[in-house]
Amino acid sequence: MATKNETIISFENVQKVYTNKSGMAYVALNGVSFEIKKGEFVAVMGPSGSGKTTVLDLMGTLDSPTGGSIIIAGKRVNEMSNSELAELRNMDIGFVFQSYNLVPYLSAIQNVMLPTMVSKKHGSEAMSNAIKLMKEVGLGDKLEKKPNELSGGEQQRVAVVRALVNNPKILLADEPTGNLDTKSAIAVLQILARVNKEFGTTIVLSTHDPEVGIFAKRRIFIRDGLITKENMMAKLSDTKKL
Ligand SMILES: Nc1ncnc2c1ncn2[C@@H]1O[C@H](COP(=O)(O)OP(=O)(O)O)[C@@H](O)[C@H]1O
Ligand SMILES: [Mg+2]
Incomplete structure (x- = not known):
């Protein structure tokens, strides 16, 4: 049984x-x-340029380190075969990128269902789960829209649902609000916070923006490829009381 204090991502002297x-x-x-x-x-x-995308790419096993070791969900990444890595990426990790990366000729719901094609979970249960998630992020009436018929904020919410559709253990979001206006950015960040709270999904996002970082419960600061400091913070709900 997984315990709450279980380490899910470990970087050891990673270069x-x-x-x-x-x-x-x-x-x-x-x-x-x-x-x-x-x-x-x-x-x-x-x-x-500090190394944020590099950190997230390595966490997502999209790239491999040139030194040190990385352990994801109990497995040492450099000892895993290509098929094990592919399974880890498909089943256990969801990705959200700054540029949404939706397939332009597919509808919102088809984009969301794409990862289930790979994971072979595309039954009616997966579809109803996907529709439920789309409703929860406020896109229940936009299922058939193509990406170019959606705003940036809506596209990023589709991308978040796509990242969640296989119920991953880890959600990696690289500058997910980098292209969004403040209101859309807050909507996306609130969804991430809710996913973290309700599903217990481990979330790692990268950002250069302190106002975005405040949505996380812990911050790791990186500069020129080195960690400079760390801080934990009380939950946002607690800070509001201050
Ligand atoms: N494929 C690559 N080849 C050479 N240098 C790279 C490559 N990817 C990133 N870099 C360099 O590594 C540094 C860290 O990049 P990155 O992780 O993308 O930073 P960030 O996401 O914080 O902006 C930058 O100086 C960048 O130019
Ligand atoms: Mg980057």
């Missing part, structure tokens, strides 16, 4: 060196260590 076509090496992460427990809501914060 990432990118080498460009002309052989020039760039150290994007220079020995990063932290642990994230099941059910946490963490913001990885830092200025542009």
Whole structure:
């Protein structure tokens, strides 16, 4: 049985060196260590170029580290086969990106159902769950709309539902509000906070914006590929009472 204090993501002295076509090496992460427990809501914060996307890509096993080790859901990533990695990405991890990444010729609900094609969970139960999630994010009347018929905020809410449709253990969101106006950004962040609370989904988002980071319960600050500080904060609901 999973206990609440179980570590779900562990980085141990993780390094990432990118080498460009002309052989020039760039150290994007220079020995990063932290642990994230099941059910946490963490913001990885830092200025542009600090290494946030690299951290999230490594967490999502979209890329591999050049040093150190990463353990996701109890498994050491560099010891996993390609098929095990694919299964981890498809079943246990949901991704949300700054640019929504919806398929333009599919409707909102078809976009949401895409991950269930891979996970082979696309029965009527999955469809009714998807419709329920779409209603919960306020898009119950937009199921048949194409992405270009939706606002940025609506597209990102579709992307969040798509990331949740396989009921992942971990939701990774890389600058999810980077392209949104304040009102739409708050709507998306409130959905993430609710998902974290109601489903217990572990959420890691990246942002350069302190006003976005405040929605998380814990912040990890990164600069030039190194963690500079960490802070935990009381729940937003508690801070409002101050
Ligand atoms: N594929 C790559 N090849 C070379 N350098 C890269 C590559 N991806 C990222 N970098 C560099 O690594 C650093 C960290 O990038 P990134 O993780 O995208 O930062 P952030 O998301 O915080 O803006 C940046 O200086 C960036 O230019
Ligand atoms: Mg980035």
